[in-house]
Amino acid sequence: MKTVVVGGGIVGLCAAWALRRAGADVSVVEQGVLPNPLGSSVDQHRLIRYPYGAQRGYLRMVREAYHGWERLWGDLKMRLYAETGTLILSGAGDGWAKESVVALAAEEIEHLAFDAETVTGRWPMLVGDGLDDAYYCPSGGVLFAQSIIAALSGHLRERGVPMLTGRTVAALDAEAGSLTLADGNTLRADRILVAAGPWTGRLLPDLAPVSRPSRQTVVYLQPPAEFVAAWHAAPMLLEIGAAKGFYLVPPRVTRDGMRTGLKISDHRFGPTADPDGNRDPSSAEIDAILDNARHRIAGLEGYRVLQGKTCFYDVEPEERLQFRRLGARGYALCGTSGHGFKFGPALGERIAAVLQEKAEFEAAARWAAGHIIEVPAAASDSSG
Numbered sequence: 529m530k531t532v533v534v535g536g537g538i539v540g541l542c543a544a545w546a547l548r549r550a551g552a553d554v555s556v557v558e559q560g561v562l563p564n565p566l567g568s569s570v571d572q573h574r575l576i577r578y579p580y581g582a583q584r585g586y587l588r589m590v591r592e593a594y595h596g597w598e599r600l601w602g603d604l605k606m607r608l609y610a611e612t613g614t615l616i617l618s619g620a621g622d623g624w625a626k627e628s629v630v631a632l633a634a635e636e637i638e639h640l641a642f643d644a645e646t647v648t649g650r651w652p653m654l655v656g657d658g659l660d661d662a663y664y665c666p667s668g669g670v671l672f673a674q675s676i677i678a679a680l681s682g683h684l685r686e687r688g689v690p691m692l693t694g695r696t697v698a699a700l701d702a703e704a705g706s707l708t709l710a711d712g713n714t715l716r717a718d719r720i721l722v723a724a725g726p727w728t729g730r731l732l733p734d735l736a737p738v739s740r741p742s743r744q745t746v747v748y749l750q751p752p753a754e755f756v757a758a759w760h761a762a763p764m765l766l767e768i769g770a771a772k773g774f775y776l777v778p779p780r781v782t783r784d785g786m787r788t789g790l791k792i793s794d795h796r797f798g799p800t801a802d803p804d805g806n807r808d809p810s811s812a813e814i815d816a817i818l819d820n821a822r823h824r825i826a827g828l829e830g831y832r833v834l835q836g837k838t839c840f841y842d843v844e845p846e847e848r849l850q851f852r853r854l855g856a857r858g859y860a861l862c863g864t865s866g867h868g869f870k871f872g873p874a875l876g877e878r879i880a881a882v883l884q885e886k887a888e889f890e891a892a893a894r895w896a897a898g899h900i901i902e903v904p905a906a907a908s909d910s911s912g
C-alpha cells in the first residue's frame with residue numbers, strides 16, 4: 529500500500545517516519561526546501577511542557593509525546609532536546625496557571641509552588657510584582673525544531689523515502705487516490721495524508737475554518753551581560769492569559785555546541801494572513817510582544833532586539849488538533865494552533881496506525897482533539 533504525504537513539517541515527516549518504520553511504502557511531497565523556513569515547524573526551538581491550563585487531554589498526551597520523542601531519538605541516534613524545567617506564573621490573571629496546577633496535581637506531575645520572593649531570589653532577572661502564585665515543574669524543555677526537521681528529513685532519505693521537494697500539490701482526488709502537482713504531473717497513492725500546516729485551507733477549502741493561517745511574531749533578544757549566565761540556566765517561562773501574557777524560551781548551548789537564542793512571544797492568535805506574503809514584522813508587532821513582558825522582566829529596555837520574525841500558526845478556534853478523513857483514501861491533520869510540534873512523533877505514530885488500518889480513525893481523531901479517552905482498567909491491565 530503506497531502513501532503520499534503532502535507537507536514536510538513535523539506532522540508529515542513524523543507520519544512518514546512511523547509508516548516507514550512499520551515497513552510501508554511512503555513518499556513526501558514538499559513545496560519548499562527541507563527544512564522549509566516558512567513552515568510552522570521551522571524555527572530554532574519549540575517547547576514541550578505539561579502545564580496545559582484546563583486542557584487535561586493534552587496534558588495526558590504530553591506523556592505519550594515524550595515516549596514518541598524517545599523512539600525518534602533512538603532512530604536518529606541523537607537527542608535534539610534540552611530539559612529546562614517549566615516556570616508558570618499567575619500574573620496574566622485569568623486563571624491559566626491555577627487551572628494548570630489543578631490538572632498537574634490530578635495527574636501527579638511533579639511541581640512546586642513558589643512565592644514571588646522565591647521566584648526573584650532564584651531568578652533575579654524577573655520582577656515579582658503582581659505575582660500571586662508561581663509553580664515550577666522540573667520537566668519540560670526545548671526541542672531544537674529546525675535541527676529535528678533537518679535530521680528527520682536526512683533519516684528518511686537514508687531509509688529510502690522519496691522526498692519530492694520544490695513540488696506543490698495543486699489538487700487532490702481522495703476518492704481516486706490521485707494528486708495533481710503544480711507542474712502538471714500526477715502522483716497515485718492508496719493513501720494520502722495532507723499535513724500542510726497553515727496552507728491547508730488553500731488545498732482543502734472545506735478545512736479552512738479549522739486551519740486559519742494566523743500571523744505570529746517572535747522576538748529574539750540579547751540579554752545584558754550580567755544576566756546571560758542566569759538565562760542560560762533558566763527554565764522556560766509561561767505567563768499565559770487570554771488578554772495579556774507571554775512565553776519565553778531560555779537560551780541554550782547544545783551538546784554539539786549549537787547556540788540557541790532567548791526568544792519571547794505570546795500565544796494570542798494573530799490576524800489572518802497569507803503564509804506566502806510579506807514576513808517582515810513591523811516595529812509595532814515587535815513592541816507589542818515586548819510590552820507583554822515588560823512587567824515581568826527586569827530592565828527589559830536594556831535587552832537588545834536581535835531579530836523579529838513572523839511565523840504562522842494554523843488555528844482551530846478551540847485549539848483542538850483536527851484529524852479528518854477525506855474521501856475513501858485521504859486524511860488530513862491540521863489545526864495544530866500553536867501547540868502541535870511537541871506531539872509530532874506521537875501523532876505520526878497514531879496517524880500511521882490508522883492509515884495502515886491497525887487503529888480506529890474515530891478514536892485517533894478524538895485523541896488528537898484532546899478529548900480524554902478513558903482506557904477501561906481491564907484493557908490497560910491486559911496490555912501489560
Ligand SMILES: Cc1cc2nc3c(=O)[nH]c(=O)nc-3n(C[C@H](O)[C@H](O)[C@H](O)COP(=O)(O)OP(=O)(O)OC[C@H]3O[C@@H](n4cnc5c(N)ncnc54)[C@H](O)[C@@H]3O)c2cc1C
Nearest residue numbers: 535537538539559567568569575697725864867868869870
Ligand atoms: C511561533 C510559533 C511557536 C510555536 N511554539 C510551539 C511550542 O512551543 N510547542 C509546540 O508544541 N508547538 C509550537 N508551535 C506549533 C507547531 O510549531 C506547529 O503546530 C507544527 O509545527 C505544525 O506542523 P505541521 O507539519 O502541521 O505544519 P508545517 O510545519 O507548516 O508543515 C507544513 C508543510 O507543508 C508544506 N505544504 C503546504 N502545502 C503544500 C502543498 N500544497 N504541496 C506541497 N507542500 C505543501 C509546507 O511548505 C510546509 O513545509 C509553534 C508555532 C509557531 C508558529
